[in-house]
Amino acid sequence: MTAPDYAWQNGRLVRWDECVVHARSQGAFWGANVFEGVRAYADDGAMRAFRLDDHLARLRRSMKSLHMGIAHSDAELKRACLDLVRANDLTVDTHLCVVAYFDQGPNFDPLAYTTSTGVHITALPMPRSPKHEVGAAASIASWRRISDDSMPPRIKTGANYHNSRLAQHEAVRNGYDTTLLLNQRGTVAEAPGACVVMVRDGELVTPPGTSGVLEGITVDTVARLAEERLGLSLHRREIDRTELYVADELFLCGTLAELLPVTSVDRTPVGSGRRGPITALLQNHYDDVARGRSDHPEWSTLVPARQEVSA
Incomplete structure (x- = not known):
């Protein structure tokens, strides 16, 4: 698979290879992070993120349990997800990962208390499982x-x-x-x-x-x-x-x-x-x-047109 052009980290779009977390960060070293996987679906030339608000709400509940605070609102994270899909010109079914992580602690100790955190978001084409029908x-x-x-x-x-x-x-x-x-x-x-x-x-x-x-x-x-x-x-x-x-x-x-x-x-x-x-x-x-073809429009978030994306 070819890597997409962009990821999102700490408030801005970055080149894919520039989306990095230090090896001694608590999120990388001990898995001290919380995350959500979100699907965006293609249909009739449009891309729609499915139940994005609910995923971000669950992300907040996970953060609350870990006493984690981040510098971004849900509205900012939502916009970041939509911007990222469009910036990468993704027009097929896509999987996004939204990850909030603890960064490096005092003395680089992976167990030490820290309020230093970050967020990264990545998006990749993701077709459904080949076992979808055969089981x-x-x-x-x-x-x-x-x-x-x-x-x-x-x-x-x-x-x-x-x-x-x-x-x-x-x-x-x-x-x-x-x-x-x-x-x-x-x-x-x-x-x-x-x-x-x-x-x-x-x-x-x-x-x-x-x-x-x-x-x-x-x-x-x-x-x-x-x-x-x-x-x-x-x-x-x-x-x-x-x-x-x-x-x-x-x-x-x-x-x-x-x-x-x-x-x-x-x-x-x-x-x-x-x-x-x-x-x-x-x-x-x-x-x-x-795919937004039936009831529950509240579950479907339309990805904006290219010219609306914040670069």
Whole structure:
């Protein structure tokens, strides 16, 4: 992949290679950062960022939990995201990463208290997964999900993703596409970077926010669309491991994953072993709303024309 021309850092557009954080910064050294992934979708010649305001609100909640302050308002970060997409002439589906980080502490100590912070934003073309229709094969990870009393998953921080990385790499080494992590109680938490939704006996079920999961924006979108378009409620309750084996359908949902069918767990077919009908319907409804073709205009932010971009 060819790198885009620009990134955004600390208040201005910079050349891609100039978007740097010092190796001894706390954000780089110990993962002392918080971040959001945001998708911008292409449709009929326009680019629209999906649920950008909600992502920035969750970023603020993560910062609050880490007692982190930054020099930029949500309005400034929102404009920066839109400016960056247009400055790079991105006209295909795109993924943005908005990262707020702690910079170097006193005596360059990665553990020292500091109020020195920064923000960087990058944007890359990001097509949807090739497994979008055929589905992914998942395992149950041997690694347990981190918990709120040690490394709170509710905080979207880079350091937490070491847990996800261990589980995902284990799954790939063992011949799977992805994996599902159980929490300390032995019930389902989430996949690396995505929430889990099960369809069983005509009901949609996802683990609650107290199960060691990130409180998902995409799963909230799914809940709203399922209720409005299909007349189905999304129930939030604990899910046992063996329920996954007998589920009718299973899918992951997240900004990067979108709605990704899981067609087997531990090499046991889920339902028919193919993408299920409810999953397919929700994928179509999600695509329509993400591209601004249907209801919920409040979720869609139009990227301004080139001449409106602040260089």
